[in-house]
Amino acid sequence: MSILVGKDTRLLVQGITGREGAFHTQQMLDYGTNIVAGVTPGKGGEWVHGVPVFDTVKEAVNATEANTSIIYVPARFAADAIMEAADAGIKLVVCITEGIPVLDMVRVQSFLREKDVRLIGPNCPGLITPGEAKVGIMPGHIHRPGSVGLVSRSGTLTYEVVQALTNAGIGQSTAVGIGGDPIIGSNFIDILRLFESDPLTDQVVLIGEIGGTDEQKAARFIAEKMSKPVTAFIAGRTAPPGKRMGHAGAIIEGGEGTAQEKIKAFEEVGVRVARLPEEVADIVKERL
């Protein structure tokens, strides 16, 4: 295990009986992830792909010692599902769901501050430690085990970069999608800190985009606290201000959050910024 998920992961799937939940449960099982339980209120006692289903997260944790949860619950019930998992003592909650109201996430974050839990997402592809565990919706086969950590606000753009790395013969330690919403559980710095102290990660790729100032803060953190090299890619150089570019968090507001200012923040502290996804692999390779 490098960071967050691996062979020790005992995964619980919230929303396991839904279309998405059932499909990705099968995909994650095929990858070799240790899925110990599922939860759908009212469907306790059923089985999905050989995984026992419980009515509540508490029951599931008591029966199976699940330590990680992944959420495929529809947006209007997802905030509640996150809090249920945290309240039941789950240490790592990964929320895939897109479209959760922003104020619901503000309440969730306020609740989580009192709990010993880490949230990844929402509106994210999840995370994967290649060869050990896939806790998400990414295509598993494009990854290979290695020493490059990835952290990204995006889904398919991350796959693009992972594929470029794999094609260049470069494996990944863990790839973490932190999500494209304005309010997310873990930010770039949270994940960079884990990679910095992970002995199995030698260097890191950061994939950012327009909106907010998390990349700028990450640049300062890298300059002050990181010894491992970081390569960045920022999407949205051609995005117009005031328009949401698909992700709820990808918007230039009041002149703040442009790709240009993020690229500048990284370059000022000596972080190399690739202009094309393929170029990420070239820069990483130079540093191996």
Next chain:
Amino acid sequence: MKLHEYQSKRIFAEYGIPIPRGDVAATPVEAREIAKELGGPVVIKSQVLVGGRGKAGGVKLAKTPDEAEQVAKKILGMDIKGLTVEKVLVDQAADIRDEIYLGVVIDRARQKPVIIASAEGGVEIEEVARVNPEAIIRLPVDIRMGLMDFQARDLAFGLGLKRDHVNQFVRIVKGLYQAFINTDASLAEINPLVVTGEDSLLAVDGKIVLDDNALYRHPDLAELRDKQEETPAEREARAAGLSYVKLDGEIGCMVNGAGLAMATMDIVKHYGGEPANFLDIGGGAKADKVAAALRIILSDPKVKAVLFNIFGGITRCDEVAKGILAALEEVNTNVPMVARLVGTNEEEGRQILAAASFPSASTLGEAAEKVVALAKGA
């Protein structure tokens, strides 16, 4: 989703915030009747969902009902930044002594609602932030406690309000915060909050932007959507569950995933082209969704070439390929296209396109280069 000034102010009034007497008119005669009813001078304000109405001549004073009718006649039908004025708000004119800015937004870094206030109201808050940032007060609110009285008082004294105005201000800022929370807004703003010649506070102009993701619990507010907020193409895209933003270039882009869609636009630009749009078909799109997306892209007459960039995860490349061909049967076009399909079922997808002699590329760079060349050759 943006609300009009008159809609926003009606919501404010429900939360005990004083607003000017007034009503909405769709014809000059209606404007005259409202002015007559109000008595005295009125302000005629165009109701369009863009900033800078005043500078564009969309806000005018009228002293008599006759004048109100004439002014409304000029403003109704006027074009403001591409939007046609269909309604005007006729408000009793306020005697303005001081102007305050008061707004509530979400602070992304703090992950809390934050109240923003400034004694320099009446101009855009971004302008104040740029020119005189120390004139802005920010007050983060604990969502579980709500806005407390002492915080609201702090704000009042911080703005330098007279003692007589403090209690009224506390009621207004608490009302505004409650309106923000109860409507699931991403912005609730009074600008300006006016200190009148009669020595009271009045919300003369206001704006609410709602969180689209929370509209399901506000069916009454969802009905207020103005069709002018979106172009016909954007509206069609939303109905089809697509995320689409029109841009000014000539290369249409269809991509799965928002980050990849932005990166695709950037790469088109990198190879010397200009993207015509942002379009994310989302995860797991089937053929019909792809067909709708292509129709929307081609409805833009400036589009000279189209690039498909699909990284199949949940989305299957063969479904996308079928969708492209189905759409092409329906939409008769000679716009050249390039497809780059990788990931889940990429072989099947490529075979479907190859059988129809559809040009493809294996890397994103190659696809972008090809599509830019096609657009320039067309």
